[in-house]
Amino acid sequence: MGKIKGCGNESCETHKKKITYKESEAFCSKCGSPLVYVCKDCYTQLPDNSEKYCVRCVANREDRRDKTKKIVAGVGSGAAAVFIAIFTRGKRH
Ligand SMILES: [Zn+2]
Ligand SMILES: [Zn+2]
Structure with missing residues (x-):
């Protein structure tokens, strides 16, 4: 479907x-x-019995999900605050 x-x-x-x-x-x-x-996603030709996405795009999607989880975890540990500090300092130049 x-x-x-x-x-x-x-x-x-x-x-x-x-x-x-x-x-x-x-x-x-x-x-x-x-x-x-x-x-x-990428218009690659797929075999008749495959999923909606090719194997590469399926892998990409799972990758993105993993990264989101890591970013959320990073915010909890204060990594985001460090990142913002570096970013603000860089902007003043
Ligand atoms: Zn694809
Ligand atoms: Zn045609």
Whole structure:
């Protein structure tokens, strides 16, 4: 559910502009090529049975989640205050 398709023809305008189609569509309206499942983030062609995102984007998403957790933890330990102090000093120059 919620997967998207894109044109698999690399020379097609649709592919270049990373225009996406609904899963129910079967062919590109520009060039008539059969549509392929693509990653929602980077338009990489995906195999039929894969997730909405390619493995790289899935990894990126998990990375971001981890970093957010670390930043929140840092605020608790006062790291954010140190960062703000450095930033304010730098601005005076
Ligand atoms: Zn096309
Ligand atoms: Zn991707």
